[in-house]
Amino acid sequence: MKNKLNVGIICMAVLMACGNPENQKDISVDQAVTVNTNEVQLSAEQVRNADIRTGKIETKRMYNTINVNGVVDVPPENTYSVSVPMGGYIRKMLLIPGMMVKKGAVLTTVEDQQYIQLQQDYLTSKNKLKFVAEDYIRQKGLNQTKATSDKIFQQTESEFNNQKVLVKSLAEKLRLIGINPLTLNEDNITRSISIYAPISGYVTKVNVNAGKYVNAADVLFELISPGALHASLTVFERDAASLKIGQEIVCTTSANPEKKYIAKIHLITPNIEGDRTTTVHCDLENAGNKLLPGTFLNAAISVSNAVVDAVPEDAVVKWENKYYVFEDLGSYRYKMIPVEIGTAMEGFTEIKTKSRPGNIVTKNAYAILMKMKNSGEEGE
Template sequence: MRRNNLIGILLLFLFCSCTGDKKANTESKTEKESNTVQNDLVQLTAEQFKNAGIQTGVAVQKEMNATLNVNGLTEAPPENVFSITVPLGGFIKKTNLIPGMMVRKGSVLASMEDQKYILLQQDYLAAKNKLKFAEADYARQKGLNLTKATSDKIFQQTESEFNQQKILLSSLAEQLRLIGLNPAALSDKNISRTIQIYAPIDAYVTKVNVNSGKYVNPADVLFELINPRKLHLSLTVLENDASRLKEGQKIICYSNKDPEKKYHATIHLITPNIEDDRSTSVHCDLENSGRELLPGTYMNATIKLENATVTALPEEALVKWEGKFYVFTDQGQYRYKMINVQPGVSTAGFTEIKSALPEKSIVLKNAYALLMKMKNGGE
């Protein structure tokens, strides 16, 4: 009997011990989860609130000479990009171009050869000789017609053949000019199977699509050239900010490679269309771009907005933590929630707030006291 009572007491002790450990673990886990979920909240007592000197209020609308920070890419305007083609096609005889090379206007990009070039020159010289005969026959028939020694019909036929031959010769001459041959200098002694392709401008070679021995068709692009001296700047601007811009506005921009080097630009065109990401493109003329800027360079830009009405808070309302800016909103019962904001320019003790703010009172003074309490557990 006594032995049975002892066993019962031991079992009851073990049960209570297990139950207590389980309850302690549950409470610890709950407390940990609560801290994880509410790590952006801070709770004060009435005494702590009084000692911290916290003041709350709402954001105000102020007129500021604000700035807008955006980014984009440099690009060459269409009139400075050249795609080199050959109207008659042919075989590439020789080219020494590689991407990145600088070429001068009038320099040889490639030489080509084909039987079509020979036939075109042959047709031109034959048409030229026929025109001489047609012209002489026309003059003869015109004289005979004046004396009525020949009929009007024969004279009209001769005149028509003479005019048709002139049209044919003019057409063939233009075809020769298309492939870079001068019809005035062509004779039976200098017929060539080779033509030269010349650079139309001073430019950089950005694409080379051919090699020696390759046959190209009239629609094929052999090379692409870009003149980088007149670059444009294409900026990406959000929908809400685009309405604050206008053509002729001045911009200061710089590249990541050399932030100290400042470039000036002027807004040339604002695209009247909003993309799916709620942004639009703003095209600007670069005023002092040099050869160090190439098409496709990533650029940062600052745009001055004159007398813009913006949402602003006192500078004391913002706190900085780990490289980001925050404000505290009043949740009631001495509880405050920290939210991330994007600041703009600061003027006369106020800072522009670019991000949307919740419709709650905001801590305007001594916000750093809340940050210290939250991060360090200070009183």
């Protein structure tokens, strides 16, 4: 009887213990179990529902991208300021900014009485040169026979040489204003000259109008060569050391960000300004007609091209300002491992940490992080 009583007491104690919620732990398929502070155990159903996938760390060729700003510019050697060699009145002018002109086209016609005077002086000096030349030859012959003194011959020779210099200088002045001295005669003296386009390009500035008097120092027009546009970019000191001549750059504009302009570094200014920046000049290879000087540019420069270890971006999680990946320990158990990340490009992130885990979670790593932290909080 005593033995039966003892068995009954034991059975009741077991039933009471099973009925106490504090002494049992029901783990459903939707609940993750935190093994320790950096490991978590999931169920097969949890892994399947979260679409968690694993894989190896890959080797990728990656590079850093420096984002800079700048403007479309024109090299000084491809910008032309057109002026008139001698002052005069603008007689005819039909240019407006933005017009395309071809090399040799007449930009404007200028007239003044000094052009007439210059042509007159040239023709007069040229005629006098013929007389002086003949006199020189005659005096030379007489001097050889001692029929005239050496002094008279030397005076004649000096006048002949001075006249040659005068005719030569007047001829060059005529060429300077666009008049050919070889074809000039008394029948084709003109009071006007034409100003021609020195290059084929676009007119960017028109500073005169018909009837205005201009001086030799005045700039009438400014032209640019359309094929000579380049990008002038502002680069910070810390990034300038990573650049090199010939490096390719991709540029876009705010007006049309979808259109990509390709440029190559032509010159890096060897000077750092007070704001710790320098200027990088790049040749634009596909500028086209719609890209105008002064246009604001956004540019991306690729640097540090190297082969690195990388994982998909979805494999890296951030927790409390640190980065982690999850190592697959098998049997749906995962360990959170701290890593140092580097460049991110085309969906992959560089892993700089020397120690390399085996299989890692490559997709939906954040789902594991959330289940780990949630289960940890519930356990507390």
